[in-house]
Structure formats: structure tokens, C-alpha cells
Amino acid sequence: QVQLVESGGGLVQPGGSLRLSCAASGIIFSIYTMGWYRQAPGKQRELVVSISSGGGTKAADSVKGRFAISRDNAKNTVYLQANSLKPEDTAVYYCNAEYGVTSYWGQGTQLTVSS
Numbered sequence: 001q002v003q004l005v006e007s008g009g010g011l012v013q014p015g016g017s018l019r020l021s022c023a024a025s026g027i028i029f030s031i032y033t034m035g036w037y038r039q040a041p042g043k044q045r046e047l048v049v050s051i052s053s054g055g056g057t058k059a060a061d062s063v064k065g066r067f068a069i070s071r072d073n074a075k076n077t078v079y080l081q082a083n084s085l086k087p088e089d090t091a092v093y094y095c096n097a098e099y100g101v102t103s104y105w106g107q108g109t110q111l112t113v114s115s
Contacts, residue, residue, distance in 0.1 A: 013114070034071055036093055037094045037096055063089075093108065093110075094107075
């Protein structure tokens with residue numbers, strides 16, 4: 001059974017930082033492209049950052065220079081380091097694992113940026 005379990009969400013003040021984690025099980029983690037998506041109320045889910053099996057990364061323009069993704073294949077875990085957080089970063093953040101046409105999602109974790 002495939003599981004993606006996110007953790008690390010919470011309430012952060014503007015300008016603050018947070019690290020999200022996603023622990024995967026039931027998949028050959030190292031071959032999957034891992035991504036972090038987010039969905040704010042009333043908006044569509046959007047890709048934030050992703051990292052390929054080879055370590056190449058992509059980031060949405062809105063988070064470039066502020067967010068970074070990394071992976072630890074030994075721990076089957078992917079991380080999202082979010083810095084210089086803004087209120088517009090408030091959303092439910094979802095972990096995604098993709099390989100070919102196969103895609104798995106985590107349950108999501110809430111990140112709220114507010115003073």
C-alpha cells in the first residue's frame with residue numbers, strides 16, 4: 001500500500017520559515033519525481049516545486065528564491081524548505097509522487113502565514 005505522509009505544517013508569521021516533510025512508503029522512492037503542490041481556498045491546486053529522480057528541480061515563479069525542495073532517498077523522504085513566507089503562501093500543501101502515468105498524493109498539511 002502506497003502512503004505519502006506530510007508533516008510540519010502550522011502557523012507562521014510573515015517573513016518566517018518552515019520545513020515540510022513527506023515520508024513515502026510502498027514505492028521505489030528513488031525513481032519517482034517528487035513534488036509539492038498547494039491549494040488555497042477557491043483556487044486550483046498548483047505545482048510549487050518538484051525534484052526529479054536525478055535531482056533536477058523546478059519551482060513556480062512565485063516561490064523562486066524563497067522555497068527549496070530536497071530529497072533523501074535513504075529515508076524515502078522529500079522536504080520543502082519555505083523561507084520569507086508571505087500571507088499568499090497560505091494553503092494546504094500536498095506531496096506528490098509521479099512515475100510515468102502513475103501518481104500518488106498525500107493527505108495534505110495546512111500552512112498558514114499570518115500575524
